[in-house]
Amino acid sequence: MNSALAGWLQVGLLIAALAACYIPLGNYMAKIFTTDKHWKIERGIFKLTGIDPTVDQTWGSYLRSMLAFSAVSVLFLYGMQRLQHYLLQFVGPHMANVPPDTAWNTAVSFTTNTNWQNYSGESTMTYLTQMSGLAVQNFLSAAVGLVVAIAMIRGFTRSRTGTLGNFWVDLTHATVRLLIPLSIIGGLVLAAGGVVDNFSAYHTVTTLSGAHQTIVGGPFASQEVIKDMGNNGGGPFNANSAHPFENPNPFTNLFEIFLLLLIPFALPRTFGKMVKDNRQGYALVAIMVIIWLAAVGGISFFEAHTATGGAATVAAGHAMEGVETRFGTPGCSVFAASTTVTSTGAVNCFHDSLTPFGGGIALFDIALGEIAPGGIGAGMYGILVLAIVTVFVAGLMVGRTPEYIGKKIRPTEMKYAALYFLTLPVVILTAAGLSIGTKIGQSAIFNPGPHGLTEIMYAFASQANNNGSAFAGLGTAATWYQVVGGIVMLLGRFAPEIFALGLAGSLARQSPVPASAGTLDTRTPLFVGMVVGVILILVGLTYFPALALGPFAEGLH
Amino acid sequence: MDAAWTRSGPGSTRFTEIYRVPSGCAPAPEPKEDLVFDLFASDLFYIGLTIVVFAALWLLVKGVERFER
Numbered sequence: 294m295n296s297a298l299a300g301w302l303q304v305g306l307l308i309a310a311l312a313a314c315y316i317p318l319g320n321y322m323a324k325i326f327t328t329d330k331h332w333k334i335e336r337g338i339f340k341l342t343g344i345d346p347t348v349d350q351t352w353g354s355y356l357r358s359m360l361a362f363s364a365v366s367v368l369f370l371y372g373m374q375r376l377q378h379y380l381l382q383f384v385g386p387h388m389a390n391v392p393p394d395t396a397w398n399t400a401v402s403f404t405t406n407t408n409w410q411n412y413s414g415e416s417t418m419t420y421l422t423q424m425s426g427l428a429v430q431n432f433l434s435a436a437v438g439l440v441v442a443i444a445m446i447r448g449f450t451r452s453r454t455g456t457l458g459n460f461w462v463d464l465t466h467a468t469v470r471l472l473i474p475l476s477i478i479g480g481l482v483l484a485a486g487g488v489v490d491n492f493s494a495y496h497t498v499t500t501l502s503g504a505h506q507t508i509v510g511g512p513f514a515s516q517e518v519i520k521d522m523g524n525n526g527g528g529p530f531n532a533n534s535a536h537p538f539e540n541p542n543p544f545t546n547l548f549e550i551f552l553l554l555l556i557p558f559a560l561p562r563t564f565g566k567m568v569k570d571n572r573q574g575y576a577l578v579a580i581m582v583i584i585w586l587a588a589v590g591g592i593s594f595f596e597a598h599t600a601t602g603g604a605a606t607v608a609a610g611h612a613m614e615g616v617e618t619r620f621g622t623p624g625c626s627v628f629a630a631s632t633t634v635t636s637t638g639a640v641n642c643f644h645d646s647l648t649p650f651g652g653g654i655a656l657f658d659i660a661l662g663e664i665a666p667g668g669i670g671a672g673m674y675g676i677l678v679l680a681i682v683t684v685f686v687a688g689l690m691v692g693r694t695p696e697y698i699g700k701k702i703r704p705t706e707m708k709y710a711a712l713y714f715l716t717l718p719v720v721i722l723t724a725a726g727l728s729i730g731t732k733i734g735q736s737a738i739f740n741p742g743p744h745g746l747t748e749i750m751y752a753f754a755s756q757a758n759n760n761g762s763a764f765a766g767l768g769t770a771a772t773w774y775q776v777v778g779g780i781v782m783l784l785g786r787f788a789p790e791i792f793a794l795g796l797a798g799s800l801a802r803q804s805p806v807p808a809s810a811g812t813l814d815t816r817t818p819l820f821v822g823m824v825v826g827v828i829l830i831l832v833g834l835t836y837f838p839a840l841a842l843g844p845f846a847e848g849l850h
Numbered sequence: 851m852d853a854a855w856t857r858s859g860p861g862s863t864r865f866t867e868i869y870r871v872p873s874g875c876a877p878a879p880e881p882k883e884d885l886v887f888d889l890f891a892s893d894l895f896y897i898g899l900t901i902v903v904f905a906a907l908w909l910l911v912k913g914v915e916r917f918e919r
Contacts, residue, residue: 364904393892
């Protein structure tokens with residue numbers, strides 16, 4: 294079969310599977326975050342941890358709970374890595390303690406849902422660290438992102454109140470009722486598809502040519518599912534989803550892409566259900582689908598269009614460098630687009646080897662700021678902020694009343710939206726500028742010129758947007774990049790959430806405004822088109838100089 | 851122990867012999883005294899850095915709440 298046709302069939306299958314899950318999963322998520330009833334196991338957790346599930350928190354209190362939980366998570370995971378040699382190592386290979394800078398960067402990375410990895414999992418982490426440290430954070434960091442989105446939605450559904458729910462209850466519901474059950478199902482599917490899952494020790498074998506090769510075992514299927522579904526991206530292997538033990542065949546590849554997109558694409562339905570207007574959800578999911586399809590189409594085109602590559606690309610017919618032959622460029626392109634628009638960061642091909650324009654699109658996807666469909670939860674609150682900006686711009690342009698879902702968009706809300714949107718560019722461009730402008734930052738750049746600039750931009754954009762995929766070719770294991778990268782991940786994750794929940798708190802205090810003749814209908818194709826336009830203009834204007842000097846300059850050379 | 855697959859590019863993974871443990875349950879080499887001090891200082895630095903960044907975020911929340919009032 295023609296590989297381009299196979300690629301588009303794959304996209305068609307994905308859309309069909311995601312469409313089938315949109316309503317049931319979206320409705321289910323709305324139900325678990327609106328119910329007052331708790332399961333027995335949840336009541337046990339609340340009792341054990343001293344949580345009063347009847348208490349409603351203000352946005353500030355909700356945020357402080359989240360920050361405290363995340364700070365403890367970072368310190369716990371750091372300690373676990375630093376002491377892993379002395380902790381129980383009853384199964385699997387024995388490993389030394391992780392060096393301090395790598396341990397801190399990794400702890401921050403997994404707690405912020407970034408999963409940027411400056412280490413090879415198979416030669417650095419014990420099974421215990423992988424399972425009870427990193428994989429636990431894969432669940433919890435995903436749940437944290439999700440509950441912030443739910444709190445943001447409550448800003449629209451609640452009126453004349455300063456409260457947005459209970460962080461601890463939401464976190465427990467998200468983990469117990471959603472992530473764990475789906476992970477069990479998904480893990481079984483992956484294991485049935487051939488993903489390795491055992492507690493085997495590593496074996497060194499002699500190959501037919503007489504060389505020695507280490508065959509790695511481990512609990513991979515159980516971690517792979519939450520790695521993808523939680524939009525985490527940090528796998529047990531350095532090669533991530535390009536490794537045959539994590540992603541052995543085209544079926545598992547397609548299933549992993551499905552997992553990346555499953556919850557983010559269902560969240561607009563949850564939003565529609567919670568605000569009691571499903572058409573609002575359809576409008577948001579349409580925006581996400583348009584941007585995702587554009588990213589898939591763009592990367593697929595440039596990876597298959599040999600004129601943009603060199604002699605090897607022309608000879609191979611596709612840009613095959615850094616691509617797994619099991620998946621080909623269509624499998625790589627759909628995965629690369631999906632992992633960068635969802636803030637996942639898992640990879641099944643080498644992004645540094647994408648064609649200049651293909652890599653430029655991946656960078657642009659990340660720079661979009663987790664909105665199409667974005668990271669788990671992060672995509673939802675990100676697109677809601679951008680919808681608010683669009684309503685405001687529309688109000689200025691055509692004289693409509695700036696309202697969204699029955700709430701007025703006043704100067705206070707716009708200040709929050711502006712601060713939300715400005716945070717990431719400030720963090721990314723400051724860190725990239727410091728790295729390019731200082732000797733200590735420059736010393737880790739191995740590719741000079743436009744490609745080197747793209748690598749630095751990609752690294753900090755990936756970390757700040759909590760994506761975690763790497764362009765590689767940059768010595769990010771240097772202490773400078775470990776420390777600055779860690780700070781960038783923390784600020785990129787939590788500072789926008791502060792402004793998003795501040796905005797939600799401000800909306801929740803308002804009285805609802807009935808729709809009038811002057812209200813812009815935010816359920817129409819016109820509004821969908823406007824939001825897409827606002828997103829492209831805002832991101833384009835912010836990052837155009839960096840994109841022009843990096844991937845565009847390289848591609849046009 | 852060698853990784854089955856390593857990321858290309860110098861410096862992308864960094865393991866010194868001090869941190870490396872051979873397979874087969876062998877104990878880690880005993881670090882030298884000055885190295886132990888360096889590691890302890892590094893641990894303190896990273897724990898302190900975590901506290902400082904989260905404290906800054908905490909203050910940002912307080913600041914925004916104050917601005918609201």
